[in-house]
Amino acid sequence: MTKSTISSRKLDHIQLAFESQLSDADQRFYYEPMLSAHPELNVIPSTTLAGATMTVPLWISSMTGGAEKAGKINLLLAEVCKTHGLGMGLGSCRPVLENSEYSRDFEIRKYIGNQPLFANLGIAQIEELIAKNELQKLVDMVNRLEANGLIIHVNPLQEWMQPEGDRFALSPLETVKRVLDVVDFPIIVKEVGQGFGPKSLAALLQLPIAALDYGAFGGTNFSKLENLRRESVERTLLEPVQHVGHTAIEMTNWINQLHTSLGNKVQCEKIIVSGGVSTFLDGYYHLQKLSMPALYAQASPFLKYALEGEAALHQFVEAQIKGLALAYTYLTLKENA
Numbered sequence: 001m002t003k004s005t006i007s008s009r010k011l012d013h014i015q016l017a018f019e020s021q022l023s024d025a026d027q028r029f030y031y032e033p034m035l036s037a038h039p040e041l042n043v044i045p046s047t048t049l050a051g052a053t054m055t056v057p058l059w060i061s062s063m064t065g066g067a068e069k070a071g072k073i074n075l076l077l078a079e080v081c082k083t084h085g086l087g088m089g090l091g092s093c094r095p096v097l098e099n100s101e102y103s104r105d106f107e108i109r110k111y112i113g114n115q116p117l118f119a120n121l122g123i124a125q126i127e128e129l130i131a132k133n134e135l136q137k138l139v140d141m142v143n144r145l146e147a148n149g150l151i152i153h154v155n156p157l158q159e160w161m162q163p164e165g166d167r168f169a170l171s172p173l174e175t176v177k178r179v180l181d182v183v184d185f186p187i188i189v190k191e192v193g194q195g196f197g198p199k200s201l202a203a204l205l206q207l208p209i210a211a212l213d214y215g216a217f218g219g220t221n222f223s224k225l226e227n228l229r230r231e232s233v234e235r236t237l238l239e240p241v242q243h244v245g246h247t248a249i250e251m252t253n254w255i256n257q258l259h260t261s262l263g264n265k266v267q268c269e270k271i272i273v274s275g276g277v278s279t280f281l282d283g284y285y286h287l288q289k290l291s292m293p294a295l296y297a298q299a300s301p302f303l304k305y306a307l308e309g310e311a312a313l314h315q316f317v318e319a320q321i322k323g324l325a326l327a328y329t330y331l332t333l334k335e336n337a
């Protein structure tokens with residue numbers, strides 16, 4: 001460092017000192033500065049999902065498709081996955097099922113390389129396929145997208161709040177079981193912003209699925225989003241429903257209890273912690289706390305940076321990886337956190 005850069009840094013210190021007062025320490029971790037040198041980025045343990053390797057346990061939650069800009073966003077997300085070793089779920093692939101003009105938004109295998117890529121469809125569309133005896137269309141869709149498997153999103157409150165929403169004739173559990181009886185590719189089951197209660201979690205853990213994805217309360221909430229699309233009177237009347245649900249922390253505690261109590265009845269392979277995971281430290285917290293193998297996931301933060309462009313998106317992911325490397329090196333979870 002030159003003499004002039006050192007003196008300008010020292011000047012910054014004097015000017016910024018009063019703005020740099022902090023009193024809110026993160027109470028979840030022990031910080032041990034004495035025991036490690038600075039990490040290499042490869043200190044982060046790699047993981048697998050449905051046989052595909054991820055060098056970082058970070059998943060991009062299902063988002064767009066079927067609208068202007070969506071194809072470009074999916075392409076950017078796929079490329080960032082390939083560069084940094086992440087995995088990604090597509091947004092609802094209904095346009096692919098229906099062979100619409102937007103199907104190409106979802107054809108991103110060539111951009112994501114060998115990273116895990118999952119197609120996505122809602123319970124309502126799957127029920128419809130079951131009713132028409134057309135589950136083969138699911139298989140064709142996953143093959144066409146060269147996806148590693150399928151995410152089934154479970155969204156009874158969203159459908160109920162949606163002015164043009166579908167109604168379920170079967171329980172989502174029954175629908176998922178029927179799919180599992182027929183297909184031989186990996187299945188992930190997720191919510192879309194309300195999370196799952198303990199009985200639903202117990203039922204899901206006992207299914208032979210690749211992962212259970214929280215879609216927890218505390219982040220983007222699709223019941224709220226659908227309600228915002230309603231006329232104002234009805235919107236106000238239905239507003240309390242939006243607040244129903246479970247946070248990721250609540251669900252992580254239940255998963256640990258159920259993992260112990262269900263023992264070898266657990267067939268689900270992995271947990272994906274999503275819904276309001278705002279920083280890599282939140283993600284790291286869950287990865288450390290869960291007794292089952294896990295990834296953490298985000299949707300809206302990726303969308304925010306993808307909308308800003310390629311450079312911003314890469315910077316966002318690089319910052320998460322650097323932060324995770326630091327966390328794996330210097331932070332351990334407190335016993336009661």
Ligand SMILES: Cc1cc2nc3c(=O)[nH]c(=O)nc-3n(C[C@H](O)[C@H](O)[C@H](O)COP(=O)(O)O)c2cc1C
Pocket residue numbers: 061062063064090091092120153190191192193215216218219220221274275276277297298299300301303
């Ligand atoms: C623009 C947008 C579109 C989404 N579309 C889907 C979808 O098609 N299928 C799905 O399962 N979830 C969808 N989600 C929900 C996310 O996958 C995720 O569960 C939810 O946003 C919570 O994550 P977050 O708090 O990090 O945003 C969407 C989310 C956003 C922001």
